[in-house]
Amino acid sequence: MHERKVSIVGLGGGGCKVVDWIARTCPGAPSIAAISTDMEVLASSHATAKLQIGTVRTAGLGTGGDVNLGRLAAEDDIEMVRSLFEGIDLVIFVVALGGGTGSGAAPVVLKAAREAGALTLCFAVLPFNFEGQQKKECAEQGVLALREIADALIVVPNERLFEFIGVSNVADSFEKADEVISDGIASIWKLVMRPGFISLDFAHLQAIVRNGGGVCTFGYGVGVGPGRVEAALKSILEGSLLEKGEVLANARSLLVSIAGGSDLTLKEIDDVMKAISARKQKDAKLFMGTVVDNDVHDRITITVIASEQWSSDPAPVKAPEPETADKTKKIKSRAKDLQTKLKLEPTGKGRFKDVEPTVLDGEDFDIPTFVRRGIAIER
Amino acid sequence: MAVPPIVALEIGTSKIVALVGEMREGGHVMITGMGKHPSTGVRKGEITDLENAGVCVRTALEEAEETGKVSIRQVHLAISGGHIQSLVNRGTVPVQGNDGEITQEDIDQVMEVARAVNLPPDRDVLHTICQHFCIDDQEMVIQPEGMEGVKLSLDMLVLHGVRNRLRNAVRVVRSVPMEVQDVAFSGLCSALAVLTPEQKAGGVIVIDLGGGTTDYVAYADNVVAAAGALGVGGDHITNDIALAFNIPLSHAENLKRDSGNAVIDSSSTGQKISVPADVGFPGRSISLRSLHTVMSSRVDEVLRTIKKHLVSQDILNHVGAGVVLTGGCAHMRGIVSLTERIFGLPCMIGRPRGVSGLMSVTETPEFATCIGMVQYGFKYSRGTRSTGIGALFKKLIGG
Numbered sequence: 001m002h003e004r005k006v007s008i009v010g011l012g013g014g015g016c017k018v019v020d021w022i023a024r025t026c027p028g029a030p031s032i033a034a035i036s037t038d039m040e041v042l043a044s045s046h047a048t049a050k051l052q053i054g055t056v057r058t059a060g061l062g063t064g065g066d067v068n069l070g071r072l073a074a075e076d077d078i079e080m081v082r083s084l085f086e087g088i089d090l091v092i093f094v095v096a097l098g099g100g101t102g103s104g105a106a107p108v109v110l111k112a113a114r115e116a117g118a119l120t121l122c123f124a125v126l127p128f129n130f131e132g133q134q135k136k137e138c139a140e141q142g143v144l145a146l147r148e149i150a151d152a153l154i155v156v157p158n159e160r161l162f163e164f165i166g167v168s169n170v171a172d173s174f175e176k177a178d179e180v181i182s183d184g185i186a187s188i189w190k191l192v193m194r195p196g197f198i199s200l201d202f203a204h205l206q207a208i209v210r211n212g213g214g215v216c217t218f219g220y221g222v223g224v225g226p227g228r229v230e231a232a233l234k235s236i237l238e239g240s241l242l243e244k245g246e247v248l249a250n251a252r253s254l255l256v257s258i259a260g261g262s263d264l265t266l267k268e269i270d271d272v273m274k275a276i277s278a279r280k281q282k283d284a285k286l287f288m289g290t291v292v293d294n295d296v297h298d299r300i301t302i303t304v305i306a307s308e309q310w311s312s313d314p315a316p317v318k319a320p321e322p323e324t325a326d327k328t329k330k331i332k333s334r335a336k337d338l339q340t341k342l343k344l345e346p347t348g349k350g351r352f353k354d355v356e357p358t359v360l361d362g363e364d365f366d367i368p369t370f371v372r373r374g375i376a377i378e379r
Numbered sequence: 380m381a382v383p384p385i386v387a388l389e390i391g392t393s394k395i396v397a398l399v400g401e402m403r404e405g406g407h408v409m410i411t412g413m414g415k416h417p418s419t420g421v422r423k424g425e426i427t428d429l430e431n432a433g434v435c436v437r438t439a440l441e442e443a444e445e446t447g448k449v450s451i452r453q454v455h456l457a458i459s460g461g462h463i464q465s466l467v468n469r470g471t472v473p474v475q476g477n478d479g480e481i482t483q484e485d486i487d488q489v490m491e492v493a494r495a496v497n498l499p500p501d502r503d504v505l506h507t508i509c510q511h512f513c514i515d516d517q518e519m520v521i522q523p524e525g526m527e528g529v530k531l532s533l534d535m536l537v538l539h540g541v542r543n544r545l546r547n548a549v550r551v552v553r554s555v556p557m558e559v560q561d562v563a564f565s566g567l568c569s570a571l572a573v574l575t576p577e578q579k580a581g582g583v584i585v586i587d588l589g590g591g592t593t594d595y596v597a598y599a600d601n602v603v604a605a606a607g608a609l610g611v612g613g614d615h616i617t618n619d620i621a622l623a624f625n626i627p628l629s630h631a632e633n634l635k636r637d638s639g640n641a642v643i644d645s646s647s648t649g650q651k652i653s654v655p656a657d658v659g660f661p662g663r664s665i666s667l668r669s670l671h672t673v674m675s676s677r678v679d680e681v682l683r684t685i686k687k688h689l690v691s692q693d694i695l696n697h698v699g700a701g702v703v704l705t706g707g708c709a710h711m712r713g714i715v716s717l718t719e720r721i722f723g724l725p726c727m728i729g730r731p732r733g734v735s736g737l738m739s740v741t742e743t744p745e746f747a748t749c750i751g752m753v754q755y756g757f758k759y760s761r762g763t764r765s766t767g768i769g770a771l772f773k774k775l776i777g778g
Contacts, residue, residue, distance in 0.1 A: 349618075350618040365610070368673065369673075370676045
């Protein structure tokens with residue numbers, strides 16, 4: 001069986017920090033790449049591959065929040081970026097939107113990955129509210145651009161991670177937020193690379209990603225010691241990441257990953273799945289897999305990726321696709337038809353980009369409502 | 380003809396309309412002429428290009444002259460824009476008359492005090508509308524003359540907007556050249572055209588869903604309780620569709636008109652509609668359900684924003700007669716049921732009342748504003764002015 005090649009790519013300051021966390025804490029992680037315009041970010045990174053883009057334009061100092069500069073930086077070094085994706089089947093992107101490199105370079109880099117034939121899963125981290133309106137708007141435009149390109153876009157608003165953070169100082173808050181996201185990402189790649197006794201293979205993941213709607217929601221819960229299942233479930237069902245379980249109730253497809261140590265029991269898995277199944281729509285697709293990590297003890301992590309839509313027309317989904325050699329070809333053809341759809345440069349506001357914005361209650365009403373509300377649109 | 384005709388002009392974001400109206404017996408208005416031209420140089424109800432807007436206005440007025448067989452020298456202008464807001468200002472005066480009897484003099488004085496509102500320096504008053512009098516602690520007095528009291532108060536609803544933007548609209552008309560006889564908030568005009576006296580008494584909300592702005596006016600206990608405009612309209616819906624599916628704006632506009640829906644209908648699931656090819660656009664098919672999702676989220680948001688404004692001013696509890704929709708977007712499928720769901724009140728499409736003449740004009744909600752402006756003109760601009768627009772108007776024109 002051909003081993004699937006997975007690559008985790010962090011983009012921009014925020015994205016690099018997350019992958020750095022994975023590199024430090026997950027022994028045996030797949031190839032990890034960090035792409036940034038900022039020399040300092042890369043210098044302190046533990047990633048296996050480091051790529052500095054836009055050196056000529058930014059003199060290695062970062063973009064200073066300039067989205068256009070971020071985009072140009074990626075376009076300048078697109079060949080270097082492409083070489084990163086050669087022969088990779090799945091690219092998990094992590095990008096913190098709101099900065100210049102994150103919002104500007106991400107669409108360019110993702111497009112390169114898709115054109116290289118990789119399945120692209122993009123975790124987009126949205127800034128905290130306190131980081132200001134400008135960053136928020138910048139992030140929203142980033143989401144709009146990325147949902148055009150990524151196979152699956154998983155939006156993680158930092159604001160909703162507050163309950164995992166508790167009362168701590170600013171540095172710890174960001175660190176803790178990074179930890180939650182890293183843990184979620186790790187459980188996804190482990191699902192594909194290192195299956196437990198209930199596996200979810202690459203073909204499954206591909207089906208989920210390809211058939212689900214463009215924007216997915218990320219849910220995460222963790223528990224330790226006795227009562228760990230209850231604690232983890234509480235985060236999933238009552239936490240704000242999935243809007244107190246509302247997202248589960250509205251989802252058309254769900255991917256559930258349960259990760260634990262060798263002490264993970266069938267009863268625990270059953271409890272988790274029963275609780276989640278009870279909340280979902282009857283006809284919603286549910287996919288699950290487990291990850292058993294021998295280094296972990298007395299700890300359970302539940303990761304949920306909920307997609308608001310499910311269209312079964314692109315490919316039959318029920319049966320996992322057999323491993324065939326023409327899979328890469330299929331992906332490539334998809335990448336080609338993407339190009340015809342991307343004739344227009346996506347901007348957040350369209351015809352309103354040059355007029356004075358209509359801002360009501362701190363929201364820019366010129367940005368489409370479905371973008372601001374994070375509603376997935378199937379096209 | 381006893382009264383000369385009135386020409387109402389609305390410089391809208393999607394179209395410019397000029398109507399010629401004549402007064403007939405019993406306060407009935409007859410529309411005798413109409414000019415209409417797609418607008419350019421207008422965004423969100425505000426002028427962005429004086430020259431282009433001026434050309435469009437001239438064309439619309441020429442057409443109105445031709446169909447109405449009149450020569451137009453003056454117009455009544457309906458104004459909108461997201462900058463228009465309202466506030467309630469209470470003025471209080473001690474009663475001067477003997478034995479504490481309230482005289483017309485006291486009433487005139489309290490009106491003057493209630494109208495004198497402090498606005499930011501860049502804003503001007505557009506309308507002042509009397510709500511209710513209050514004598515000592517007795518609220519909701521309608522006619523205080525002859526009653527007794529120590530102090531007399533009056534609540535005045537003040538509509539105000541950004542001076543320069545109000546003036547820009549006037550400037551466009553004067554560039555034609557054409558004289559502006561009066562200006563009024565377009566939301567108020569729409570309300571005037573479509574509401575029945577019973578609705579005003581029962582409490583009602585009129586929402587004018589235009590191309591660039593959404594105007595609203597709420598009546599409670601027979602008086603205008605609140606009014607305002609959001610700089611969001613049908614153009615935003617079109618823009619949302621264009622961005623969501625990456626299609627040209629003209630195609631998005633067609634999709635909105637032909638296949639649009641303000642609610643997500645279960646029957647649309649799985650249906651596809653094709654967007655024809657065009658120059659530089661290969662054509663494609665999109666999901667009907669997605670189209671409805673994009674539209675619904677936008678309309679839902681606009682209506683909820685208005686609801687929030689009205690709830691925060693404690694007006695919604697005084698509205699019993701429901702919601703009346705006018706404007707071009709009132710044609711949208713599903714909008715009535717969505718409005719009913721959001722406001723929890725019955726909803727209907729408003730059609731102009733007490734008007735006859737050109738069928739195409741008098742039977743649809745799109746012309747409500749302009750018809751209302753004609754009625755407003757006959758009601759307030761001739762003879763006694765009860766709203767005190769005169770002073771403001773001179774200020775606007777004078778600048």
